[in-house]
Amino acid sequence: MVAGRNIRLKRIYDPPEPGDGARILVDRLWPRGISKERAALTAWFKDVAPSTALRRWFGHEPSRWPAFREKYRAELEHRPEALAALHELAGRGPLTLLFAARDEAHNEAVVLRDVLLEDGGHRGAAGNATAPPAPAPGARRRR
Known part of the structure; x- marks a missing residue:
């Protein structure tokens, strides 16, 4: 793990805990049955989620996991601000x-x-380390 990085994964259906820190939803769609209050989000980063086409193709089929990881990583290269x-x-x-996925081992948050x-630092549009912009495009702040 990169020094100083405490990045956890959690289903949004699990209750918030004091140790969660910043709680970021990384799904493109709002999870069913979850109110904004119950979610206790810091922000919703829709734009960092897999594209709709990739999400539908994957369909949470474990046999497609290796290809999904590769395709999603390629999509993430085009989202340096997020x-x-x-x-x-x-x-x-x-x-x-x-x-929101039921499968805790095969979902976009894992990737x-x-x-x-792995990054070890922030990436700018050209792949260089940069100071991060704030807020990220597509990030929705909790109100």
């Missing part, structure tokens, strides 16, 4: 990536955490 904002949040303290931990 990744930089997540790096910035992770640098401030614990970061919990929230997802996203791995990318954040």
